[in-house]
Amino acid sequence: MSNVLKIIQTLPASLVGIIVTNILLIIGFIIGKLVMYKAENAIKFFAYFSVFMCAFFVAYFVSIIWFSLSNLYLGNAIYAAIFPVFLFLPFITGHFATYEKVHFYTNIQILTLIISLLLALSFI
Amino acid sequence: MAQSLDFEFKHESNCKRAVLLFHGMTGSPFEMKKMGKALYDADFDVYCYCLPGHGTSPINIKNVKWEDWYSDSTLHYRTLSSKYEEVYLGGLCMGAVLALAIAAEYREVRGIISLSTTLFLDGWTIPWYNFLMPIGVHTILRYYYSFPEREPYGLKNEVLRKKIAALQKRNTEALDNYPMSCIYELLKLSKYAQKNMFKVQAPVLLMHAKEDDLTSPKSAEFVYKNIGSNIRKYIQLEDSYHLVVMDNERDFVFQTSIDFLNGLSSYGPKIEKLPPVEDDIFTESAGL
Numbered sequence: 001m002s003n004v005l006k007i008i009q010t011l012p013a014s015l016v017g018i019i020v021t022n023i024l025l026i027i028g029f030i031i032g033k034l035v036m037y038k039a040e041n042a043i044k045f046f047a048y049f050s051v052f053m054c055a056f057f058v059a060y061f062v063s064i065i066w067f068s069l070s071n072l073y074l075g076n077a078i079y080a081a082i083f084p085v086f087l088f089l090p091f092i093t094g095h096f097a098t099y100e101k102v103h104f105y106t107n108i109q110i111l112t113l114i115i116s117l118l119l120a121l122s123f124i
Numbered sequence: 125m126a127q128s129l130d131f132e133f134k135h136e137s138n139c140k141r142a143v144l145l146f147h148g149m150t151g152s153p154f155e156m157k158k159m160g161k162a163l164y165d166a167d168f169d170v171y172c173y174c175l176p177g178h179g180t181s182p183i184n185i186k187n188v189k190w191e192d193w194y195s196d197s198t199l200h201y202r203t204l205s206s207k208y209e210e211v212y213l214g215g216l217c218m219g220a221v222l223a224l225a226i227a228a229e230y231r232e233v234r235g236i237i238s239l240s241t242t243l244f245l246d247g248w249t250i251p252w253y254n255f256l257m258p259i260g261v262h263t264i265l266r267y268y269y270s271f272p273e274r275e276p277y278g279l280k281n282e283v284l285r286k287k288i289a290a291l292q293k294r295n296t297e298a299l300d301n302y303p304m305s306c307i308y309e310l311l312k313l314s315k316y317a318q319k320n321m322f323k324v325q326a327p328v329l330l331m332h333a334k335e336d337d338l339t340s341p342k343s344a345e346f347v348y349k350n351i352g353s354n355i356r357k358y359i360q361l362e363d364s365y366h367l368v369v370m371d372n373e374r375d376f377v378f379q380t381s382i383d384f385l386n387g388l389s390s391y392g393p394k395i396e397k398l399p400p401v402e403d404d405i406f407t408e409s410a411g412l
Contacts, residue, residue, distance in 0.1 A: 029264075043301045046268050049268065049269075050269030051269075053268070054265060055256065057259050057263065057265075058259065090259075091263060094263035094264050094265075094266065095262070099183075100187060109264050
């Protein structure tokens with residue numbers, strides 16, 4: 001455990017931000033997917049749930065921009081160019097999504113988040 | 125169930141003029157019924173139909189696009205325009221936006237009553253976290269989020285407020301929440317209407333509550349400033365919230381609408397014709 005903490009301390013804060021928000025979003029979407037139809041009438045629950053998810057998205061986007069800009073500043077052009085793709089994917093998924101296929105598109109969203117998480121972990 | 129909420133108030137005699145009313149987002153023709161009755165009593169045939177996805181369950185509304193509302197409404201408009209010499213449009217909230225969008229396409233619309241026009245969601249009951257809405261509406265989250273309807277339910281009148289709250293629990297006449305997907309479609313319709321506002325040539329009467337809880341008077345002001353029509357009138361209501369057709373000033377709203385339409389009609393009682401607007405001083409306040 002102490003080794004893990006030591007590794008985390010050596011990582012740039014933006015990369016930690018990407019990893020943490022990624023995990024939170026993945027967990028959030030899985031929970032949302034599982035309870036969506038079972039708790040269709042729990043409007044307040046979904047209202048707060050969505051607000052938190054939006055806030056996580058904001059943190060996720062900020063972390064990505066921060067990570068990319070710092071890499072650009074350090075001259076790591078490839079690193080800087082990879083992550084911004086994930087800024088657009090939630091909106092592209094959202095554009096094509098329909099209520100009838102909401103589970104399918106939620107899976108796509110989770111998949112893109114997992115890819116971004118794996119990519120972030122590969123920088124460690 | 126949706127069919128039973130529709131209403132058609134027709135005179136037995138061959139009436140030459142009709143008003144097609146559109147209800148608001150997550151509402152139903154129920155909310156327009158009193159206005160319909162008032163217009164009918166003033167010798168207009170009145171029609172109001174449930175918009176696609178409305179009047180049934182919250183799930184159905186998540187499956188519709190703004191194009192469905194628009195095509196369904198234009199279909200009703202075309203049917204009426206083939207039967208009547210004068211067809212007027214009237215709408216509340218999203219219904220007002222629909223009426224304006226249709227008038228932009230069909231220049232022969234004779235007049236528009238635009239009540240609580242909802243181009244922007246910026247009223248005082250919109251939650252503080254509204255700044256997150258762009259992320260909510262443009263991602264998959266729009267199918268998860270519903271904005272819960274809360275006090276004052278668009279009504280300043282407290283007695284009516286309790287009745288509406290009870291109706292919303294039944295989720296037929298009106299829903300007790302605004303699904304984010306529905307807001308997303310409304311915003312797309314609003315964008316379309318804003319883009320085409322200059323094409324609207326029909327005379328328009330705008331009535332908007334100063335303290336509208338859902339959408340501030342900014343929406344009505346936008347229409348007033350950008351509409352192509354040179355006959356336009358904007359009245360700010362002092363003692364109502366969003367549901368102006370039910371709230372404290374409903375009788376004033378009905379009478380003003382009737383006077384406005386009679387002023388445009390060739391078949392109604394002889395009323396002084398409305399002059400074209402030359403500048404922005406035509407804005408009035410109900411001041412009741």
